[in-house]
Amino acid sequence: MKLVxxxxxxxxxxxxxxxAFTAYAWxxxxxxxxxxxxxxxxxxxxxxxxxxxxxxEYLTRAADCAACHTVPGGQPYTGGVAFKMPFxxxxxxxxxxxxxxxxxxxxxxxxxxxxHAGVRKDGKPLYPAFPYTSYTALSRDxxxxxxxxxxxxxxxxxxxxxxxxxxxxxxxWGLSVWNALFLKKQRYEPVQGKSQAWNRGxxxxxxxxxxxxxxxxxxxxxxxxxxxxxxxxxxxxxxxxNITSDKTYGIGNWSEQQLADYLSKGHAxxxxxxxxxxxxxxxxSLQYLxxxxxxxxxxxxxxxxxxxxxxxxxxxxxxxxxxxxxxxxPGAEELxxxxxxxxxxxxxxSSCHLWNGQGRQSEAAALLGTQAANDPQAHNLTxxxxxxxxLRTAHGETSMPSFGQAYTDAEVAALGNFVLTxxxxxxxxxxxxxxxxxxxx
Amino acid sequence: MIVLNxxxxxxxxxxxxxxxxxWVLRDVIGLTGTKFGCGIAQCGACTVHLDGAxxxxxxxxxxxxxxxxxxxxxxxGASAVGKKVQQAWLDIEVVQCGYxxxxxxxxxxxxxxxxxxxxxxxxxxxxxxxxxRCGTYVRIRxxxxxxxxxxxxxxQTLPNEAxxxxxxxxxxxxxxxxxxxx
Numbered sequence: 081m082k083l084v085x086x087x088x089x090x091x092x093x094x095x096x097x098x099x100a101f102t103a104y105a106w107x108x109x110x111x112x113x114x115x116x117x118x119x120x121x122x123x124x125x126x127x128x129x130x131x132x133x134x135x136x137e138y139l140t141r142a143a144d145c146a147a148c149h150t151v152p153g154g155q156p157y158t159g160g161v162a163f164k165m166p167f168x169x170x171x172x173x174x175x176x177x178x179x180x181x182x183x184x185x186x187x188x189x190x191x192x193x194x195x196h197a198g199v200r201k202d203g204k205p206l207y208p209a210f211p212y213t214s215y216t217a218l219s220r221d222x223x224x225x226x227x228x229x230x231x232x233x234x235x236x237x238x239x240x241x242x243x244x245x246x247x248x249x250x251x252x253w254g255l256s257v258w259n260a261l262f263l264k265k266q267r268y269e270p271v272q273g274k275s276q277a278w279n280r281g282x283x284x285x286x287x288x289x290x291x292x293x294x295x296x297x298x299x300x301x302x303x304x305x306x307x308x309x310x311x312x313x314x315x316x317x318x319x320x321x322n323i324t325s326d327k328t329y330g331i332g333n334w335s336e337q338q339l340a341d342y343l344s345k346g347h348a349x350x351x352x353x354x355x356x357x358x359x360x361x362x363x364x365s366l367q368y369l370x371x372x373x374x375x376x377x378x379x380x381x382x383x384x385x386x387x388x389x390x391x392x393x394x395x396x397x398x399x400x401x402x403x404x405x406x407x408x409x410p411g412a413e414e415l416x417x418x419x420x421x422x423x424x425x426x427x428x429x430s431s432c433h434l435w436n437g438q439g440r441q442s443e444a445a446a447l448l449g450t451q452a453a454n455d456p457q458a459h460n461l462t463x464x465x466x467x468x469x470x471l472r473t474a475h476g477e478t479s480m481p482s483f484g485q486a487y488t489d490a491e492v493a494a495l496g497n498f499v500l501t502x503x504x505x506x507x508x509x510x511x512x513x514x515x516x517x518x519x520x521x
Numbered sequence: 522m523i524v525l526n527x528x529x530x531x532x533x534x535x536x537x538x539x540x541x542x543x544w545v546l547r548d549v550i551g552l553t554g555t556k557f558g559c560g561i562a563q564c565g566a567c568t569v570h571l572d573g574a575x576x577x578x579x580x581x582x583x584x585x586x587x588x589x590x591x592x593x594x595x596x597x598g599a600s601a602v603g604k605k606v607q608q609a610w611l612d613i614e615v616v617q618c619g620y621x622x623x624x625x626x627x628x629x630x631x632x633x634x635x636x637x638x639x640x641x642x643x644x645x646x647x648x649x650x651x652x653x654r655c656g657t658y659v660r661i662r663x664x665x666x667x668x669x670x671x672x673x674x675x676x677q678t679l680p681n682e683a684x685x686x687x688x689x690x691x692x693x694x695x696x697x698x699x700x701x702x703x
Contacts, residue, residue: 406635441585476585
């Protein structure tokens with residue numbers, strides 16, 4: 081009897097404790113922890129921009145609001161982009177100044193609270209698909225500059241699509257508990273002893289660019305594992321690669337020029353071309369940054385704590401089969417082996433990519449040295465084959481057609497495996513079942 | 522204004538940077554020998570040379586050409602290899618409807634310039650990016666062989682055994698080596 085009573089008491093304590101914590105979480109959820117701190121030197125738009133709207137536009141681009149709040153080909157900032165999570169689908173909302181369906185009625189304080197605390201106008205928590213966990217570090221001035229820019233655009237009527245989430249994830253109050261556990265409401269504070277460029281880069285990469293939201297692994301509660309910052313994660317079928325300073329698994333061996341080119345143009349010679357979500361980041365955001373800001377980002381990324389990847393995922397810069405090939409044909413031994421993957425590559429891919437992986441006419445088509453051809457799970461390789469890729473920047477447009485409709489799962493797997501072995505020297509591990517899972521529904 | 526070196530001539534064109542080279546060649550300059558096929562670099566009909574390398578002009582933004590020399594089907598005969606390829610195409614009577622053939626010749630010339638004696642397998646692989654709706658692939662391969670070996674061949678539609686069916690359809694049954702050097 082005594083034991084039963086003790087267990088009951090223990091359960092009661094846990095329940096009361098959880099209830100108290102939930103109440104506390106609900107109570108503090110709307111507190112943005114506004115400190116009234118002055119704008120730090122690392123924040124703001126470049127001094128060369130003086131027009132307030134242009135400054136707001138620069139910051140809105142640096143924060144890459146468009147990538148999530150604009151459907152490809154749709155009206156800018158009217159929302160509707162789907163985010164498929166393991167627990168359901170969330171749709172982004174209209175952030176134009178439309179009073180009915182957008183944020184036209186939001187006050188400055190309400191907008192700041194949304195970015196700093198992750199709370200809607202009505203006080204309910206927002207889903208952390210909206211990266212307030214990063215935006216919380218933005219200065220108040222920058223948040224309001226972004227608001228002023230959004231309000232300078234014509235309001236568009238576009239009602240939000242309701243989220244499709246399973247229980248209990250459709251219960252917004254639960255997010256207040258998540259916030260109490262994982263949201264550190266803190267503005268960016270320059271790190272003493274680091275250069276001005278490093279601090280600017282840190283502000284761009286964390287508070288504005290929110291690189292962590294894709295490139296940092298998440299725990300079981302879907303919160304960022306800050307200790308493994310930028311070591312790579314898979315989101316919606318795409319791999320955000322390890323971008324730590326590790327020389328083998330990260331970008332430690334990239335030259336300054338390669339890093340700057342990749343960020344500002346979406347392509348780095350010998351390293352590959354941004355596609356999928358990273359292509360969007362370049363297209364909507366990074367290409368608009370000043371060379372100084374790109375330089376600051378490079379400075380910051382250079383010093384990110386190195387993190388190792390899994391053995392076998394390193395980029396092979398001397399893949400034997402590709403090196404044995406000429407531009408127009410594979411080596412005699414490989415050619416004699418034949419196979420479905422080789423056959424498909426010959427028919428649909430070799431015209432642009434070439435057998436030696438150098439890329440015909442456009443460096444963007446080079447496969448040698450790319451992470452896509454070296455990721456043993458072939459995440460982005462599969463997605464690019466299925467969906468194609470388009471990159472539009474001030475330097476022109478490069479695009480690859482999609483083959484998802486043309487090829488069966490078995491054919492995509494065979495082609496993916498050919499690319500893995502030929503251009504990455506990696507084992508052929510992609511299966512038709514896996515391709516089927518990765519096809520967009 | 523963009524300055525292009527096309528078939529050895531300098532041409533200035535006032536076009537947007539991202540206009541495909543194919544459009545510039547056909548619609549702006551008037552060199553209509555190069556054909557539009559698929560528009561996504563999958564068929565090879567638009568193949569031209571950029572500093573001797575075969576490229577698909579339908580997906581090549583004109584600004585990416587820079588100072589490289591563009592050679593089109595109108596100019597390929599100026600090079601020794603190009604001239605031999607053209608002659609072989611005539612000798613073998615490769616062409617049927619002809620739409621893809623500018624691209625086929627440009628790809629063949631680029632292949633032979635880089636690999637003067639390609640194996641049959643190499644020919645098939647290298648030419649696989651050029652699609653022919655009429656199915657002239659066998660003659661294309663034979664024409665490339667003629668250039669590679671210098672051995673003139675003639676298509677035989679009426680072999681010694683003379684099956685009537687083959688003769689009636691004009692189907693190529695074999696190629697016979699003939700005297701002389703291509």
